[in-house]
Amino acid sequence: xxxxxLYINQFFGQxxxxxxxxxxxxxxxxxxxxxxxxxxxxxxxIKVTHTIIxxxxxxxxxxxxxxxxxxxxxxxxxxxxFFAGPAFRAGRYGVACGNIGKAxxxxxxxxxxxxxxxxxxxxxxxxxxxxxxxxxKSAAAMRKDIKKMAxxxxxxxxxxxxxxxEEEGYFGRGIRRQVWLDxxxxxxxxxxxxxxxxxxxxxFKTELPIPPVDTVPIAxxxxxxxxxxxxxxxxxxxxxxxxxxxxxxxxxxRWGKYNISDLERLEGGVYKTIHAGFDPAVANQNPNxxxxxxxxxxxxxxxxxxxxxxxxxxxxxxGTTQGEAARMAREIVEHLKEGQVDGVILVST
Numbered sequence: 001x002x003x004x005x006l007y008i009n010q011f012f013g014q015x016x017x018x019x020x021x022x023x024x025x026x027x028x029x030x031x032x033x034x035x036x037x038x039x040x041x042x043x044x045x046i047k048v049t050h051t052i053i054x055x056x057x058x059x060x061x062x063x064x065x066x067x068x069x070x071x072x073x074x075x076x077x078x079x080x081x082f083f084a085g086p087a088f089r090a091g092r093y094g095v096a097c098g099n100i101g102k103a104x105x106x107x108x109x110x111x112x113x114x115x116x117x118x119x120x121x122x123x124x125x126x127x128x129x130x131x132x133x134x135x136x137k138s139a140a141a142m143r144k145d146i147k148k149m150a151x152x153x154x155x156x157x158x159x160x161x162x163x164x165x166e167e168e169g170y171f172g173r174g175i176r177r178q179v180w181l182d183x184x185x186x187x188x189x190x191x192x193x194x195x196x197x198x199x200x201x202x203x204f205k206t207e208l209p210i211p212p213v214d215t216v217p218i219a220x221x222x223x224x225x226x227x228x229x230x231x232x233x234x235x236x237x238x239x240x241x242x243x244x245x246x247x248x249x250x251x252x253x254r255w256g257k258y259n260i261s262d263l264e265r266l267e268g269g270v271y272k273t274i275h276a277g278f279d280p281a282v283a284n285q286n287p288n289x290x291x292x293x294x295x296x297x298x299x300x301x302x303x304x305x306x307x308x309x310x311x312x313x314x315x316x317x318x319g320t321t322q323g324e325a326a327r328m329a330r331e332i333v334e335h336l337k338e339g340q341v342d343g344v345i346l347v348s349t
Contacts, residue, residue, distance in 0.1 A: 002046045002157045005077065006035045007070070007084040007100050009093050012139075013053030021092075023055030025066050027073040037143060038083060041150035046157060050077060052100075056092035059099060060250045060276050060319070067103045079110065081153050084130075086115035086145035087122060089137045091251025091319040094122025102129040111156050115145040118171075119323045121251070127171045134169055214322075228342035231309035233332060235317030236283065236290035236349045237275030238266070249276035251319035255328045257335060261310035265294035277318030278349050290347055309341050317348060 010016055010023040012033040031039055032051040039048045052070055059066045082104045084097035094116045101112040115135035116123050123132055131152065135145040148169055155162060164179075165172040190207070197204035222228050239247060245256035260266075266287035273283040273290060288294045291312055299305045313332045317325070336344065 002080045003078055004038070004042065004046055004048045004081045004083060004153065005050045005052065005074065005079045006038055006048055007052045007054070007082070007097060008032070008034055009059075009090075009096060010053060010055040013051070015053060015055070021055045021057035022061075023053065024058055025052065025054040025069045025073070027052050027070075034086070034142060034146060037146050038150055041147050042154065046081075046154065048083075049079065054096065054100075056090075056096055057249065057276070059096040060092055063099055067100060070100055071103060071107055074104065074108065079108075080157055082108075082110055082112045083149055083153065084112065084114040086133075086135050086142065086149065087117075087120055088115075088135055088139060088141065088145070089117040089119045089321070091121050091321055091324075092248075094120035095125060095251070095319050096122075098122040098126030098129070098132075102126055105130055111153070113149045113153050115149050119321045121319050121321055123171055128173050131170045131173075134171060222343050225305050225343075226303055227306045229307050229309050229340060230296060230305050231336055231339070231341045231344050232291050232293065232296070232312040232347060233344050234291055234312065234314050234347040235320075236314070236347055237273040237316040238271055238283065238287050238291045238312075238314050239274055241270060241272050243274055247274060247315055249274045249316060251321070251324075252316040252328075253320075253324050255313060255315035255332060257311050257313050257332075259310060260293055260308070260312055263293060264297050266291055275316050275318060275349060277316075283349075290349065292345065292347065296345070306342075309336075309339055311335070311339070 010020045014033055015023050028051050029049070030051065031048055032053065035048050035051045042048065052073060054066055054070065082101065084101045085093065087094035087097050097114045101114055104110065105112045112130040114130060115133040117135050117137050126132065133145065133148045133152070135141060152168060162168065194204045194206065237247065237249065239245070239256055240258065245254050247254045247256055268285045268287060271287040273280045273287070283290050293308070296305065296308045300308055315328055
């Protein structure tokens with residue numbers, strides 16, 4: 001009988017929600033949460049022997065330690081395949097599944113299968129390291145996503161012929177394999193056929209798809225900085241110490257707007273960073289290294305800029321999906337327009 005192991009986060013491991021996101025790795029014998037459905041889908045020939053649970057924040061903030069702990073859990077275990085998730089659109093969860101999936105694949109040389117929504121940052125980060133199936137947006141798609149993972153896992157373990165990424169339903173891994181057509185058609189004939197279809201406005205499918213790239217037009221220069229209102233927007237996670245908007249430390253879906261009209265600089269102990277992707281010590285001591293209010297006030301006094309906008313806007317960039325980032329940007333832009341802002345200092349880390 002073949003054996004499988006599943007990795008899930010603290011929520012699906014029935015430990016708790018966000019308040020338990022710092023839960024350290026734990027391995028349990030048998031089925032927990034989604035492992036029950038995975039076992040149902042795998043059938044009698046493949047047994048899910050263990051479930052590994054780890055908090056999303058713990059994996060994000062202690063990645064190396066968490067991975068090493070889990071690899072130690074697996075050192076004396078017999079398993080033929082490893083599953084992670086599904087992670088849907090949950091960015092931290094997807095990145096966690098990717099981190100541990102990649103490590104398990106490299107350490108134990110077993111196939112690793114997960115499922116994520118195309119908005120999950122884990123897709124682009126780890127699609128070349130493991131099989132990631134195209135999944136739903138939320139846990140409402142759990143049963144369907146697990147079925148795809150299990151079906152493909154059974155094909156691998158039974159030694160069946162694997163089809164292309166598009167046909168199987170997982171994200172392409174950038175691996176090209178030679179395929180013999182039956183009946184055979186030469187490359188020249190296929191190319192001419194595509195050209196004729198293109199010239200006639202007919203649909204055709206290229207054999208070498210090029211992924212679309214978002215392009216942002218360059219804004220025109222500000223004519224006179226000495227009369228311009230300049231705002232600060234940051235993905236460095238600088239917030240008041242109580243983080244009133246409860247912005248996540250990774251995979252953010254929230255942003256904050258903070259009044260600085262009466263401030264010459266940001267003081268440590270009053271402001272801090274909640275960003276989980278870098279050492280916060282320097283930023284916590286002097287938040288101006290991320291939000292350069294002190295420097296802009298100096299420019300304001302010297303007349304190099306007209307004035308500093310009365311608010312700065314903050315979120316966290318690490319693990320945040322392109323979709324969420326675009327949505328937050330659109331929302332922030334409305335406030336910038338309302339404040340008649342002429343230019344933005346966009347500060348990262």
